[in-house]
Amino acid sequence: MSKSLVVEGASYLVTGGAGFIGSNLTESLLAGGAKVRVLDDFSSGKHENLEPFRDRFELIEGTITDPETCRVATAGIDYVLHQAAVPSVAKSLEDPFSSHEAGATGTLNVLLAARDNGCRRVVVAGSSSAYGDTPVLPKHESMTPSPLSPYAVSKLAGEQYSRIFPELFGLGTVILRYFNVFGPRQDPNSLYSAVIPLFIRHALDEEPPFINGDGEQTRDFTYIDNVVQANLKACTADGPGVLGGVFNVGCGERISINRLWTEITRIVGVDLPARHREPRPGDVRDSLADITGISQRLGYDPAVGLEEGLEKTLAWFRAARPTGDGAALV
Numbered sequence: 151m152s153k154s155l156v157v158e159g160a161s162y163l164v165t166g167g168a169g170f171i172g173s174n175l176t177e178s179l180l181a182g183g184a185k186v187r188v189l190d191d192f193s194s195g196k197h198e199n200l201e202p203f204r205d206r207f208e209l210i211e212g213t214i215t216d217p218e219t220c221r222v223a224t225a226g227i228d229y230v231l232h233q234a235a236v237p238s239v240a241k242s243l244e245d246p247f248s249s250h251e252a253g254a255t256g257t258l259n260v261l262l263a264a265r266d267n268g269c270r271r272v273v274v275a276g277s278s279s280a281y282g283d284t285p286v287l288p289k290h291e292s293m294t295p296s297p298l299s300p301y302a303v304s305k306l307a308g309e310q311y312s313r314i315f316p317e318l319f320g321l322g323t324v325i326l327r328y329f330n331v332f333g334p335r336q337d338p339n340s341l342y343s344a345v346i347p348l349f350i351r352h353a354l355d356e357e358p359p360f361i362n363g364d365g366e367q368t369r370d371f372t373y374i375d376n377v378v379q380a381n382l383k384a385c386t387a388d389g390p391g392v393l394g395g396v397f398n399v400g401c402g403e404r405i406s407i408n409r410l411w412t413e414i415t416r417i418v419g420v421d422l423p424a425r426h427r428e429p430r431p432g433d434v435r436d437s438l439a440d441i442t443g444i445s446q447r448l449g450y451d452p453a454v455g456l457e458e459g460l461e462k463t464l465a466w467f468r469a470a471r472p473t474g475d476g477a478a479l480v
């Protein structure tokens with residue numbers, strides 16, 4: 151898939167390339183023969199995420215909050231895949247300013263540097279958190295945003311800056327609003343871990359997880375390969391509404407947290423009822439992407455569904471898991 155989507159002879163910058171999504175993008179770009187540079191401050195990213203292909207790309211260890219670092223990082227680059235952010239609602243409640251600096255100021259720095267260095271396009275990671283808790287489903291890009299956390303506000307600010315660059319500054323941008331992404335290299339051991347790596351760790355350890363609330367809340371889970379595809383297609387798509395456009399990246403399917411746990415225990419081969427506890431304040435009840443826009447304008451096709459994605463993710467976790475002493479994953 152990825153090979154044909156990589157532009158021959160082009161150079162790519164992945165900001166946040168040491169993170170979960172960024173390292174998968176980097177790996178796919180390298181597999182497609184691209185020249186790749188990574189910019190990361192390793193605040194949540196890890197060197198081990200890049201280890202398997204470390205000698206095949208250029209690494210700049212630095213922060214997008216520094217304009218000069220962004221200028222150096224975007225020099226000679228054709229396409230920027232901008233993933234760097236402090237990607238957690240909970241962290242943003244503890245430290246709103248760091249979220250703001252990375253999501254808003256950092257994104258503006260990346261955009262200005264890409265403009266000044268004549269980059270062809272910047273694809274910006276947005277977030278479905280922009281929609282807030284509006285009951286309307288599915289979420290369509292034309293809905294009025296309603297961010298509920300400093301994280302969501304900072305991501306939306308980054309989006310809004312990105313939207314005005316084609317018209318005002320002649321820099322092509324595309325914004326991708328990711329729904330719940332999962333796959334290999336997603337951290338299962340952080341305080342802020344996403345639900346799928348957390349559930350996989352619990353299932354492998356045969357330890358029931360806690361589900362917040364009744365578990366009937368739903369999410370649109372999206373396997374990482376679909377997100378890679380969306381990014382690569384966003385680099386080259388053209389036509390009305392593409393530049394400065396905002397596009398949902400999901401599968402267009404709602405899965406409840408209860409069903410997710412059932413699926414994971416089935417694939418792992420354990421029979422383990424989850425425990426329930428109080429709902430987490432501020433959690434969105436339901437989330438579902440309308441993917442008509444991205445399918446029509448970018449030719450996006452979420453080829454890997456939940457079950458296949460879970461199987462691939464589990465295979466990776468099993469391979470990465472140290473054997474014998476029950477030590478922590480990855």
Ligand SMILES: NC(=O)c1ccc[n+]([C@@H]2O[C@H](COP(=O)([O-])OP(=O)(O)OC[C@H]3O[C@@H](n4cnc5c(N)ncnc54)[C@H](O)[C@@H]3O)[C@@H](O)[C@H]2O)c1
Nearest residue numbers: 166168169170171191192193194195213214234235328331
């Ligand atoms: N994972 C999801 O489900 C999801 C959903 C919606 C949006 N997103 C967005 O996708 C992007 C990637 O998220 P992820 O899940 O891979 O998280 P991650 O934490 O694994 O990756 C984020 C990366 O950005 C780096 N970073 C943070 N601040 C930086 C800075 N100031 N300068 C340079 N690098 C910095 C981190 O070290 C890390 O490597 C983020 O922009 C996030 O907001 C992710």
